[in-house]
Amino acid sequence: QQQVKQSPQSLIVQKGGISIINCAYENTAFDYFPWYQQFPGKGPALLIAIRPDVSEKKEGRFTISFNKSAKQFSLHIMDSQPGDSATYFCAATSGGYQKVTFGTGTKLQVIP
């Protein structure tokens, strides 16, 4: 049972465009939603994260939008660059941060 559903599985965006990755969750106990970025041959690394008491968080070109009532959240990458080409994982965790539940990942390719 996939507790965090992520789409699309792959995404091709032109340089300068907007990349959008969507996630949905079922467990209302989740209270922290991080996104991880993974480059080929490397382990995932935390990119940006949000708590459900805010609807949006922006860090540079990366923005998380959060809709608590719909139990959905998304990552927007503005002005996408070839260096953003990576696999992105959404995730969710609940009180105590004991376990992180990951989505299935989105492989993003930004073409020049």
Place this chain on the structure above:
Amino acid sequence: DADVTQTPRNRITKTGKRIMLECSQTKGHDRMYWYRQDPGLGLQLIYYSFDVKDINKGEISDGYSVSRQAQAKFSLSLESAIPNQTALYFCATSDLIVGQRSNTGELFFGEGSRLTVL
């Protein structure tokens, strides 16, 4: 040097063989994890440990065992490897300071161990 080091980085083995993947960390974190990554399935938790005396099963622990030899070392074993255990394995660490609001449980991953079982 990497904060979270996994060995070996690549391993090819045969069905039925015993395999151990090792993880060591210099971050001083108490919490350590083993994840498995498969295309289209994301990262699935195999085992996790919150301190040397604490070991917990994750979502997909069948066919795997772990040992927490010290705060800094956490190894994953496949007692009798099978082909569907072919995957990329990641070790991760995290820290949690009791009572601190800014805790995030951020995971710090190693670079992975690619295992192929023939």
